[in-house]
Amino acid sequence: MVPRGSSKTSVQERIHFGIGKCSLGWVLAASSEIGVCAIFFHDRPNLLVAELQKKFPHARLVADGEDHLSPLTEVTQFLELGTERLDLPLDLGGTAFQQRVWLTLRDIPAGSTASYTDVAKRIDSPRAIRAVAAACAANAIAVAIPCHRVVGRDGRLSGYRWGLDRKRFLLEREASV
Numbered sequence: 001m002v003p004r005g006s007s008k009t010s011v012q013e014r015i016h017f018g019i020g021k022c023s024l025g026w027v028l029a030a031s032s033e034i035g036v037c038a039i040f041f042h043d044r045p046n047l048l049v050a051e052l053q054k055k056f057p058h059a060r061l062v063a064d065g066e067d068h069l070s071p072l073t074e075v076t077q078f079l080e081l082g083t084e085r086l087d088l089p090l091d092l093g094g095t096a097f098q099q100r101v102w103l104t105l106r107d108i109p110a111g112s113t114a115s116y117t118d119v120a121k122r123i124d125s126p127r128a129i130r131a132v133a134a135a136c137a138a139n140a141i142a143v144a145i146p147c148h149r150v151v152g153r154d155g156r157l158s159g160y161r162w163g164l165d166r167k168r169f170l171l172e173r174e175a176s177v
Contacts, residue, residue, distance in 0.1 A: 015056050018064040018072030019045050022079045024166050028052060029072040032059075035089030036071050039142040041162040055140055078143065086144045094138065097128075101135035108149045110174040115153045137161055143170070 015037060017030035028048035030038040038055060042048050052061060064072065071088050078086045092099050100123045107122075108114050114122075116132045125131070136147040137159060148167045152158040160167035 013056070013059045014062050015052065015059040016062045016064060017049070017052060019048055020072050020076050022076045024079060024162075024169060027072070027075060027079065029075040030061075031071055032091045034091035036141055036144055037091040037093065038140045039075055039144055040140070041142060041166055075143070088144060090141060090144060092145075093140070094135070097125075097131060098135040098138055101132050102139060102141075102145045102147075105136070105139075105146050105149065106144075108146060110146075110149075111177065113149050113151045113155070113171065115155075116150055117153050119150060133159070146170075149174075 013032060015030050015032055017028055017038070019026060019028045021027075024041050025043045026041065026045040026048060028038065028040045028042075028045075028051075029036065030052055038052055040048050040051050042051070049061065074088060075086065092102060094102065101119060104119055104122050116129045116136075117126075119132045120126050120128045123132075132150075136150050139145045139147045139161065142148075142162055148160055148170045157164050157167055157171075
């Protein structure tokens, strides 16, 4: 996993993407030359490309073709089979703090959860609970950076960029594997 210093892209950068249907609705998986830079969910597939364009406004978006395939197949297999971890090279973007949070989230085992407070303590910033929550909300690489495994201090489900129903589904599936 090679972190990129920022989610901004150069004019020449190409982002390859694919869109498919899965048990969570529609999924978009996109990659740069460095690695996976986006995994989004939505109920309406046409809005996925718009979200990708908003995330990478200066990139040239290229739909999957014969010369290149996005990680869509691996992502959908992961979602349907519920394997332990999605191991793909990642292009994190984000700030240094966000990257610390996201890398820590990858250490939460499937079937387990951690609170925002737990994550803040793990990154040696015990007072940064709200900043941890903000980093989770800014995560653009769903499931590969498992922010769905972060819950409130009381164990209740709280915010998820792609909806609490998806978060609940992911946690229940992971707990059953």
